[in-house]
Amino acid sequence: MSFPKPKFIGQSQSINKINELVRKVSDADFNVLITGESGVGKELVARSLHYYSARSSKPFVKVNSANLPGELVESELFGYEKGAFTGADKRKKGLFEHAEDGSLFLDEIGELPLQLQAKLLQVLQDKCCHRVGGQKEIQVMARVIAATNQNLDREITRGTFRDDLFYRLSTISIHIPPLRQRKDDIPFLVEYFLRKIREQHNTPDIKIPESLMDLFLEYHWPGNVRELENYLNRLSILENFRELEEEIVASSRKNNSKTIQPPKYEDKPPSSLLPNDDVESIPPLKEVRDRAVKKVEREAIEKVLFQVNWNRRETAKILKISYRALLYKIKGLNLSPPH
Ligand SMILES: Nc1ncnc2c1ncn2[C@@H]1O[C@H](COP(=O)(O)OP(=O)(O)OP(=O)(O)O)[C@@H](O)[C@H]1O
Numbered sequence: 001m002s003f004p005k006p007k008f009i010g011q012s013q014s015i016n017k018i019n020e021l022v023r024k025v026s027d028a029d030f031n032v033l034i035t036g037e038s039g040v041g042k043e044l045v046a047r048s049l050h051y052y053s054a055r056s057s058k059p060f061v062k063v064n065s066a067n068l069p070g071e072l073v074e075s076e077l078f079g080y081e082k083g084a085f086t087g088a089d090k091r092k093k094g095l096f097e098h099a100e101d102g103s104l105f106l107d108e109i110g111e112l113p114l115q116l117q118a119k120l121l122q123v124l125q126d127k128c129c130h131r132v133g134g135q136k137e138i139q140v141m142a143r144v145i146a147a148t149n150q151n152l153d154r155e156i157t158r159g160t161f162r163d164d165l166f167y168r169l170s171t172i173s174i175h176i177p178p179l180r181q182r183k184d185d186i187p188f189l190v191e192y193f194l195r196k197i198r199e200q201h202n203t204p205d206i207k208i209p210e211s212l213m214d215l216f217l218e219y220h221w222p223g224n225v226r227e228l229e230n231y232l233n234r235l236s237i238l239e240n241f242r243e244l245e246e247e248i249v250a251s252s253r254k255n256n257s258k259t260i261q262p263p264k265y266e267d268k269p270p271s272s273l274l275p276n277d278d279v280e281s282i283p284p285l286k287e288v289r290d291r292a293v294k295k296v297e298r299e300a301i302e303k304v305l306f307q308v309n310w311n312r313r314e315t316a317k318i319l320k321i322s323y324r325a326l327l328y329k330i331k332g333l334n335l336s337p338p339h
Pocket residue numbers: 007008009010036037038039040041042043044045149189225226229
């Protein structure tokens with residue numbers, strides 16, 4: 001499938017630097033790690049690296065490490081031989097093989113389970129892999145581009161991401177700053193998206209009133225460029241600008257109120273944690289502490305989930321834990337979305 005020429009729009013210093021770097025390193029075969037918040041354009045940069053390289057006519061294979069089902073990750077990445085496990089009734093190529101001598105884009109690399117991180121490191125070092133249940137060495141020719149919206153330094157400190165894999169992946173690293181830190185890009189992006197909408201839908205020119213542009217420049221864009229693009233798409237179907245202005249103002253307010261109040265620590269633990277007044281039945285202190293922690297954790301998680309409409313990725317971001325850790329907690333606390 002051919003992909004349109006990627007255009008990474010912006011005139012801010014950081015975007016100019018990124019565009020320059022992309023041109024410079026696209027043909028070098030170094031691994032590249034792209035970091036930045038959700039919606040800043042990591043995939044667009046990955047596609048640009050591929051597009052401007054000599055590999056551009058070869059496959060670009062995207063792997064979402066977070067969506068790969070745990071027990072199948074290995075066979076998805078490296079393929080399997082017939083009979084490797086129950087249900088493997090014929091040989092299947094893995095994504096590394098599908099990428100051939102093109103580019104393999106490992107998205108959300110921070111979500112890759114530790115055991116697979118070790119395997120991936122070995123494959124990157126040896127430049128070859130084996131299909132699950134197979135002996136034959138398969139040469140890995142694809143160039144690996146990885147991306148994450150997590151702070152991998154922190155994950156390394158926590159022990160959830162291998163530092164040796166981090167160094168292997170980030171021979172070149174590209175960080176894309178959030179849109180709120182490069183607001184001079186906003187007018188260029190607005191113009192670009194409006195032209196795109198006009199060309200795609202054959203609609204008349206849309207002029208953005210100054211008041212709306214001012215709002216765009218003030219707003220903090222938690223969803224970054226993706227959010228701006230969505231607003232403009234909506235604008236093209238809304239009857240008037242006021243609706244959108246009101247929406248942005250409301251969203252600003254909502255986002256401000258999203259800052260979670262830290263749980264109030266009281267002098268004594270909430271009574272519900274301890275059985276009435278009978279000292280004999282008070283559990284060991286460790287258990288009391290575990291229960292208290294669980295209770296405040298549950299409160300914080302429930303509160304955020306409720307505010308963001310059970311958007312788990314957003315919740316993980318606000319609580320500054322990994323998506324995987326959040327899913328684990330939701331399961332452990334037995335939380336489920338309201339009907
Ligand atoms: N500088 C830019 N110029 C033009 N379009 C952009 C730019 N940055 C982002 N976009 C557009 O914004 C949308 C989101 O970008 P992209 O999917 O690359 O973000 P991402 O960083 O991979 O986000 P996530 O972490 O949520 O996957 C896409 O439609 C992309 O084309």
